[in-house]
Amino acid sequence: MSLATTAGPLAPRDQRDLLAAYEALENPSLAARLAALAGLPVEALRARLPAALQGSVDGAVRAALTLAMSAALRSGPAVTPLPVPSGWFHRGLAFASGAMGGAFGLPGTLMELPVSTTILLRQIAAVAAEEGEDLGAPEAAAECLKVFALGGSSPADDAAESGYFAVRLALAEALKGAVGRTVLPGFVAAVASRFVGPVGLKVTAQAAPVLGAAAGAAVNLAFLQHFRSVGRGHFVLRRLERAYGPARIRAAWAEVEAGRDAPFLPRGR
Numbered sequence: 232m233s234l235a236t237t238a239g240p241l242a243p244r245d246q247r248d249l250l251a252a253y254e255a256l257e258n259p260s261l262a263a264r265l266a267a268l269a270g271l272p273v274e275a276l277r278a279r280l281p282a283a284l285q286g287s288v289d290g291a292v293r294a295a296l297t298l299a300m301s302a303a304l305r306s307g308p309a310v311t312p313l314p315v316p317s318g319w320f321h322r323g324l325a326f327a328s329g330a331m332g333g334a335f336g337l338p339g340t341l342m343e344l345p346v347s348t349t350i351l352l353r354q355i356a357a358v359a360a361e362e363g364e365d366l367g368a369p370e371a372a373a374e375c376l377k378v379f380a381l382g383g384s385s386p387a388d389d390a391a392e393s394g395y396f397a398v399r400l401a402l403a404e405a406l407k408g409a410v411g412r413t414v415l416p417g418f419v420a421a422v423a424s425r426f427v428g429p430v431g432l433k434v435t436a437q438a439a440p441v442l443g444a445a446a447g448a449a450v451n452l453a454f455l456q457h458f459r460s461v462g463r464g465h466f467v468l469r470r471l472e473r474a475y476g477p478a479r480i481r482a483a484w485a486e487v488e489a490g491r492d493a494p495f496l497p498r499g500r
Contacts, residue, residue, distance in 0.1 A: 241475065241483065248467050249480070253487050255464035256381060256395040261457040265432045265450060288434060291341045292427045295348040296419050300376060302349050344430065347451055352376070354455060355462040362466035363473070374469070375462075376422055377402050382461035383425035394488075395464075396481065398425070429454070 241249065355375045360366055364374070380402055381395060405421040433450050471480045 241471075245471055245474070249471060249483055250487060252464035252467045253484065255460045256468075257488070261382065261429055261453065262432055264453045264457065287341060288431055289423070289427055291344050292430050293419060293423045295345040295430075296376065296379065296423055296426065298345040299349040299352045300372060300419070302352075341434070347454065348379075351379070351454065351458050354459055358459060358462040359466045362463070362470045364466055364469065373406055373418065374465070376419070378458060378462040378465055380422040380425040381465055382458050383428045396484070429457075 240246075352375060355378045356366060356371075359371070359375055364371060377399070381398055402418070402421055405418045433454060468480060468484075
């Protein structure tokens, strides 16, 4: 009998993984991280982006997501073996691309965005594979792209619609009608509407004079750490859902959210 049909508590390791996923997905810290780098409060950091540049950022985000996904699909779903651990490999790429983009100010940052987004997507795919995701499955590309939305926010968000499962449901609706590995423009737009928030913070943080020439590299590493954590949480949940069934994991999540001891989670751990 599979775990998805058995009764009883989650295994201790799976309980710990669920709690870690909750922290990563419901309490993201990217804004605070970037604000600390720039030496500015979060709200002051948000206010630094000139209104005239907002349209450019929106367009750059959509283009970056489209190009990153196209590159991933062209090169196939498999994660190529690396000569060093994937975390260090992607950190090196992100550091280099961020440094080059930051050297040219705001225009350089926008030009560098597709490169850093592709690096992030490759890292997310590597994390997915580590959590048992079948990268050859038709939905794999979209699940990786979802992480950009799960790690961001939209100006229209409120407490009722900004939680992990609410965003995941909205993205599933936007993906309806997709065939095979084809990703619909509407789905990319839905992801972009939430990814644009973190990118806006990235652009303004890199422009902060206190960071100097190291701005791009430092911000890209913060981005990498943030989206690796969010991606880990997302694909851990998908692994647990495959093992225990979506309904049980959703119920366990609700209990963690409510701050109560769940009867199906081991106590005292």
